[in-house]
Structures are given as structure tokens and as C-alpha cells.
Amino acid sequence: MMQVHGSKSEKMNIYGGFRQMVKEGGIRSLWRGNGTNVIKIAPETAVKFWAYEQVIVITCGILGTFERFVSGSMAGATAQTLIYPMEVLKTRLAVGKTGQYSGMFDCAKKILKHEGMGAFYKGYVPNLLGIIPYAGIDLAVYELLKSHWLDNFAKDSVNPGVVVLLGCGALSSTCGQLASYPLALVRTRMQAQAMVEGAAQLNMVGLFRRIISKEGIPGLYRGITPNFMKVLPAVGISYVVYENMRQTLGVIQK
Template identity: 55%
Template sequence: MIAGAISRTCTAPLERLKVRMQAQVLPPATITLKSGFETMLREGGIFSLWKGNYVNVLKIAPETSIKYWSYEKYKNLLATERATIGIMDRFVSGSLAGITAQTLVYPLEVLKTRLTLDSTSRYTGISNCVQKMLKYEGFRTFYKGYVPNILGIIPYAGVDLAVFELLKNFWLQHHSRDSVNPGIVVLLACSTLSSTCGQLASYPFTLVRTRMQAEEILRGIQPMKMIRLAKIIIVTEGMMGFYKGIIPNVVKVLPAVCISYGIYEKTRKSLGVADV
């Protein structure tokens, strides 16, 4: 949890830029890495780069715990009496674990998006944001974009967890002689590649989800269903419109994984947790 919190905090400016790029609907100008950071700094100074990060950190513990606990449970359920499970079982287990975790923490995801996109200080904090959303939009607004989110979780969680285990097991079988531990460098490489693959597979769903979550923020944009919104994106922005913000999203993968793993190791040792 500590590792994840520090990792997300360090990469929060890239996360906020990604969400702003995803939510950009109309001209006049396309947001770039440079112009995006300049705009955020101009709007609220250096601390504005971390808007929405508190909620992102807040949902780490329940999301991560539920996801990995569910993953192991689903794997055991699918494996039944078999000694090993295949890639399809891992994919299904990862997808179901992701769906389970996201369903329970999804309102926090919507809150994060709203606070991240708030460039006019419309919300004074989390509680104020919750109150205004309930008052003006009702409880259902906390599940806006839920369908594309779940559809995106299937390829993301499935690909991420399955690719990670396959890469790690491949290394252990072909390059490791005396240890079951592949080492830090190998684990970082496996995590980075698996996370990138998962994000590329699910990114169009993530973008549609963000647009639906932000409908109240994007003035002039009427609430719409997932399929209609996807058609509008294709017509007005082309297929590449589904990948707005992909650059900062990919850029933050490696530092996020490295920071998270590095902090995890330091924390584990400081707490006296032994290797197993």
C-alpha cells in the first residue's frame, strides 16, 4: 500500500495530464505534453499537478487487496483438480478479479476523474465533490462509465496478470538455475511489459469511460450511451481519437513500477519482513 501510494503520487502529474487529454473533445488546439503541463501550471500553480491524487491513493488498499485476493480465488476455482492452469484460465481469473475490485471501488474512480478535471476550483475537496454530485446528479452518477470500464478491465486485468506470470515463468524455466526468485530487474521488466500490454489493449474503453465520467465537467456535452459516444469519437476524431493521452500513460508505466517496487523493498526491510 505504501509503495503504491508513493508511486502514484510521484507519477500523478502524468496521470492528470492523461485524463485531461482523454477528456479533450473540441478544438481549438490539441493538448501536447508541453502545452498540457503549461496549462495546468498556469491554472493553479505547481500543486495543481496533483489534483485528484488523494482519491487515487485512497483507493489503492481496497482495490489492490480485492484484486489479488480474487485472482487467487478464481485461479483455484478454475484449476479444480488440475496441477497447473493454462493461459486462458489465467486470463479469465485476471479479468474476473479486475471486475470484482473495480465494481467495489468504482465511485472513487469517478471522484478522481471529476477532481482531476476540475480546473476552475468548482469542488473544494472530496466531501464537497460528493455532496454536489449527489445533489445535482444523483447516486447513479457515481457509476457513469461503468460499462466501458468493466469491458476495459477484461483485456487489461487479463492481459496484465497473465503476461506477467507467463514472462516470469518463462524466465524461471529457461534462465534461472538455482533460485525461484527471478530478481528485481527481471520482475521490473515483466511488470512494465505486462502493464503496457494491458493498457494498450484496454485504452479505448478507458477513454470512453473518462468522457462519460466527465460529462458534467465538459459543458455542452449531453449525457450519452457508450456506443453512441464511441460512434461520435470515430466520426469526429477518427480511430486515433481513442488513444488520446496514451503517451503520458505509457511514459508513467516504467517509473511507476520502479518506484513502487523500490519502495516496497525498502518498506519490507525496514519492517523486518523476511524473504520467503
């Protein structure tokens, strides 16, 4: 909401955003679009980790910092390409008004009818450009932090524990977001501008120019605070579950 609507009101903050959503659509509006988000997150995360593991297998587990970055980037790009239309649906449902769409399928039908198939890939280019540094830095930093802990602090176990994994996941995701956030913001604007702006449909370069000219460099980081606030529970838990599932399924720790 801050990414899309923040430019219209300099006073929009986290508290004001919550109040506005609850006033407009009640408590349920805070979870608008979450069904689509939950549906897409399973294949997205599975493909990302699967692709990353394949690179580890191909290289026989010998990965330096650069190799981790490249393999993480490839994994993220592959996952995002497969699920991107659902990313657009999630954004439209989240920033839309209460009652504008009855659900995910209604949203997809209306987008297809009024904007055509191409609308499902609006913002794909900045998304792909953004996912390369984000996923690359995220997975690379995570593995480096975990490996550093295992090499220097672990005694008889290859399991770092929940607290360490949470810390590694949170720090790695924060680094990735700092590097890629401007592209994520432009992606969201492109996904939503047809329904919010209602004017000319700007491309990636046009939106960058517009944001910088009207809002300055800080405008490229609008909404990053709530993004950071969700890192620990969202990404941290994701990595904890990932590591525990690896052990449960008998995947050998490299």
C-alpha cells in the same frame, strides 16, 4: 486531461497540458485528485491480487494461458466494481478547475446533489468491458513472462529480482493498455462530460460514434503517450512490492 479536453484542441500535447495545468492552478494542480487516487488504490489493488490468488488456490496452481486470462479478468472486474465511485471522484477532481471542489467529500456531495447517485457509476459499462482485457492480459502476460524467466534463466532462486519484475510488469501493463485503451478513454469522457461538455449526456455507443466521426480512429487513443510513460514507475513498482510482500508474508511461490 488529454482524454477529456484533447478533442477541443488538436494542439494539446504533454508539454502543453503541463503548462496549462500549472498556469491555471499552480504546481499543486499536478496532483489534483491524487488523494482520492491513493485512497482507492489500496483496496483496488488488494482485491485484485486477492481474487487472483483465490483462483490459483481453487485450481491448485494449475493455470494455463486461458485460465490466467480469465482469473485476471475476474479479479480486475471485482476490484473495479467495489471502488468505482472513487474512480469517478478522481476523474472529476483531476479535470475540474482550481477551487471547483474543496476536496473529495465536497466533490461527492456536489455530484450527489446535482446529478444523483447514478452519476457515481457513469462509465461503468465501458470500464467493466475494458478491465476484462486489461486485467486479464496484464496479469496473464506478467505471470507468463515471470514463469518463462524462472524456467530458463533462474538458477537457485525463485526471486527474479527487481529489474526482471519491473520489466515483466511494464510489458504486461503495456499489452493490457493497448487492448483496452479506447474503452478507458470513453469511460473517462462519460465520467467527466457532465462538467466539461455541458450538453447531451451520451452513452458508450454514442461517444464511440462521436469520437470516430469527429476525430477518427486516432481519437480513441488520445492521451495514450503519458499513459505509457507512467507504466514503468506505477505498475512496475506495484508488482515489485507485490512479489516482495508475498515473500515477507510467507506466501508459497507456485
